Amino acid sequence: MKKAIITSALPYANGEIHLGHVASTYLPADITTRFLKLTGTEAYYICASDDYGTPILIQAEKEKKTPEEYVKVWNKRDYDDFTAFGIGFDLFYRTSSPENIAFVQETFKKLMENGHIYEQEIIQFYCKVDKKFLPDRYVIGRCPYCKAEEQYSDLCEKCGRVPQEIEEPKCSLCKNPPTKEKTKHYFFKLTNFVKELNEWLAGDSHLQKDVKKYVQNWIKDGLVDWDITRDITWGVPIPLEEAKGQVFYGWFDNHLAYISSALKFLDNKGIRWQRILEFC
Ligand SMILES: [Zn+2]
Numbered sequence: 220m221k222k223a224i225i226t227s228a229l230p231y232a233n234g235e236i237h238l239g240h241v242a243s244t245y246l247p248a249d250i251t252t253r254f255l256k257l258t259g260t261e262a263y264y265i266c267a268s269d270d271y272g273t274p275i276l277i278q279a280e281k282e283k284k285t286p287e288e289y290v291k292v293w294n295k296r297d298y299d300d301f302t303a304f305g306i307g308f309d310l311f312y313r314t315s316s317p318e319n320i321a322f323v324q325e326t327f328k329k330l331m332e333n334g335h336i337y338e339q340e341i342i343q344f345y346c347k348v349d350k351k352f353l354p355d356r357y358v359i360g361r362c363p364y365c366k367a368e369e370q371y372s373d374l375c376e377k378c379g380r381v382p383q384e385i386e387e388p389k390c391s392l393c394k395n396p397p398t399k400e401k402t403k404h405y406f407f408k409l410t411n412f413v414k415e416l417n418e419w420l421a422g423d424s425h426l427q428k429d430v431k432k433y434v435q436n437w438i439k440d441g442l443v444d445w446d447i448t449r450d451i452t453w454g455v456p457i458p459l460e461e462a463k464g465q466v467f468y469g470w471f472d473n474h475l476a477y478i479s480s481a482l483k484f485l486d487n488k489g490i491r492w493q494r495i496l497e498f499c
């Protein structure tokens with residue numbers, strides 16, 4: 220019997236699902252799963268809420284909730300809304316699950332053992348009033364491109380660009396200007412994978428033609444090593460003694476939740492599919 224796991228983009232546990240989400244993403248995946256099941260494939264539709272990231276932490280702080288309480292509400296709300304539309308997940312889990320935390324930490328350790336992770340001191344904004352580092356959305360200021368005020372340091376919502384350095388930075392919590400402090404971060408050496416990725420993309424039919432071209436164009440100048448550390452409390456803890464109090468960037472853990480959630484589902488069901496997970 221053929222086997223298939225179907226997943227779709229993990230919704231942020233940070234607001235209402237709207238019709239656009241259903242039409243573009245979850246309904247097509249639901250139809251695909253139903254079609255496969257009806258035509259004799261052992262198929263399962265697995266999804267999860269994306270629970271980490273500074274927007275979620277900031278919103279939870281504004282609502283005077285713990286981030287755990289905050290994402291629990293949205294996980295249930297999203298699941299109920301999808302169910303009301305007849306979207307039938309076999310499992311709707313979460314990136315903050317103990318299984319995903321363990322899986323992300325294990326993946327990081329394997330990457331480290333194999334020389335794909337390095338440490339580097341960086342300069343980060345810090346708020347002396349709130350006594351915390353200010354990654355991503357914790358800093359607002361003027362966009363250096365379109366000069367729009369009150370934009371996030373990681374995204375200008377007016378022009379859609381990612382500012383290199385925001386002008387007149389302010390802490391988004393207390394509106395005071397931040398200072399700059401040193402902190403040690405972990406970088407994922409993506410530059411180690413350029414050759415393999417290019418070869419994989421050039422190979423047969425992994426991707427649709429247009430998608431392949433799009434990705435090739437995107438990485439034509441190579442890849443850039445990636446800062447996967449955040450100095451905040453909400454996230455998957457970095458599993459190293461010297462990184463106490465630091466967590467992984469949400470984009471390092473969330474895509475791994477597709478795999479960890481699928482494994483959780485299969486383990487729960489007692490299904491023993493051959494595991495084809497290989498670490499680099
Ligand atoms: Zn702008």
Ligand SMILES: [Zn+2]
Nearest residue numbers: 346349390393
């Ligand atoms: Zn502040």
